[in-house]
Amino acid sequence: MAAPSDRIEHSRSALAHAVSSRTWRQALSLGRSDATLAPAIRVGLATAVVLIAGGLIGRPELAGFAALGATCSAFGRYEPYPRRAGKLALVGGMIVLYATLAALVGVVAPSAAIEVIAVSIAAGVAALLLAAFAVMGPGAVIPVFASTAAIAFAHTAADVVTVFLATAVGMLVGLGTALLPALLHPAGPAQLAVARALAAVDAHRGTPRDEPARAAIAHARTVVTLNGGARADRHRLALMTLLDDAEGLLEAWARGDDPAHAETVLAHERALRALRRYDGLPTGAAVALPAPPRSFFAEGLARITSRPLILNGIRIAIAAALAAWCASALGFEHPLWATMGAVAAMQGVTFQSTVQRGIQRLLGNMAGAAIAAGLLALSPGYWQAVLAVVAFQVTAELLVVKNYALLSIAVTPMALILTGLAGHLSPAVAIDRVGDTLVGVLIGITVAAVTIEIGDRQHLPAPLNPGPNPGRED
Known part of the structure; x- marks a missing residue:
């Protein structure tokens, strides 16, 4: 004290x-x-x-x-x-x-x-x-x-x-x-969260700390997991794949590498911000969505004291x-x-x-x-x-x-x-x-x-x- x-x-x-x-x-x-x-x-x-x-x-x-x-x-x-x-x-x-x-x-x-x-x-x-x-x-x-x-x-x-x-x-x-x-664009918040994560990753280049970028990626994963129902699983998996690629860029930069595909990954940001579904996403890496987090209400009740x-x-x-x-x-x-x-x-x-x-x-x-x-x-x-x-x-x-x-x-x-x-x-x-x-x-x-x-x-x-x-x- x-x-x-x-x-x-x-x-x-x-x-x-x-x-x-x-x-x-x-x-x-x-x-x-x-x-x-x-x-x-x-x-x-x-x-x-x-x-x-x-x-x-x-x-x-x-x-x-x-x-x-x-x-x-x-x-x-x-x-x-x-x-x-x-x-x-x-x-x-x-x-x-x-x-x-x-x-x-x-x-x-x-x-x-x-x-x-x-x-x-x-x-x-x-x-x-x-x-x-x-x-x-x-x-x-x-x-x-x-x-x-x-x-x-x-x-x-x-x-x-x-x-x-x-x-x-x-x-x-x-x-x-x-x-x-x-009703018109149910994937909107998920796409925007991924776009903001890509922007954070891009901003990290040339800086010694990547915590903000990793936090943005983690937040985007939560939003993607919570956004949409079973019919949107393919789109959500594609967004997860893009987040995996973004995280891979951080790891490569931490090792001192300069990945040739960095610009290709980061170029998705602009299209993801559009008010429509974006189907030009990478596929193949993410095989399953993570378990959804606790409801915000349960988390709030736990924090209220x-x-x-x-x-x-x-x-x-x-x-x-x-x-x-x-x-x-x-x-x-x-x-x-x-x-x-x-x-x-x-x-x-x-x-x-x-x-x-x-x-x-x-x-x-x-x-x-x-x-x-x-x-x-x-x-x-x-x-x-x-x-x-x-x-x-x-x-x-x-x-x-x-x-x-x-x-x-x-x-x-x-x-x-x-x-x-x-x-x-x-x-x-x-x-x-x-x-x-x-x-x-x-x-x-x-x-x-x-x-x-x-x-x-x-x-x-x-x-x-x-x-x-x-x-x-x-």
Whole structure:
């Protein structure tokens, strides 16, 4: 166990890292883009369907909650369809449950203190569940957003029912939209996983470490195993053969050889990324598929009692509550927005990624709030707002891999316009958004620094930390 002085020094170095110029420069770096167009269009389509339906029946407040339910389609974008269905059902059910329970709290106990405590606990639980069940995507901030919106909306029992029904319908639309491609191209996730593995292998050439490439190959094998039924076995075996060939390249390069067939193997990547079945695969090497892994649900149940995950959930709950109370003390009108800032920042895997996400969210919110203020000043009608929300939603999904700050630039105006669907919001609300985000990010980073694990040293200078930077989330 580390001495108290060691922990204090480690926290001090973490806080110093958060304000260093090098950290801020790293937060502005761009990641490598990937095949995100189709998932972005699906998420935008799900949002458009529910918003259009809400407008046609003259219930914009229903459309807003349905759109929150439909955001479940933004999760698990690279998962094989059978596993994606389970994870999306889990996330969608969580969004519906969180919105409904928050609406109930808003009716039964309309107290600011109780609302803060309820939403903060919910944020910690959401972070725990999503981490335990390995659900990649926007993270716990989406269920928290649904909770804050529902608490502000509900005043009667009928409002609770309205929130439940609207969010549930949106969840079903999002689930259906995300799984629709399974009817047209069921091998899509498997082909994309193999393509990404080939890209990782190609990137390994000339570098001393091949762990990332081998990890990508192992992940692709899991996706191929889980994707498709018995009728797709021949295609899956061909994909396994290609992965065997890719692994063979790594072994050859490790021996110092230069295989003549390397370019032939790696050339399959581009065709595999196309939105259609690819039959130009090698055959003959792989003779059987490996046994399927345990279900994600069984694995999640086994991890849900993990001490690090529970402690992280508690940290997030504490940071969320502190952020809301500080925002309230500073006079901001929407203190629960500060909880989202804290939750979004603390979704990082390490302290380094927490700081980067915090910086990126703050900068992105500032730029996005300026855009939102300009749009709100134009007093857009419902259909203009729908068009803006869908456009920002698709843009956000396209930018998710590039940089979280760019993502936040699109998400901030989308969230504010979505919040104002049932009634006009003034441009001044954008200032509140920035203030709440600043409070949330500062509290989140501070709590993360005070509670940092001694083994978390990603933020330290390179001589003390020769390992690679942590990868970005989906």
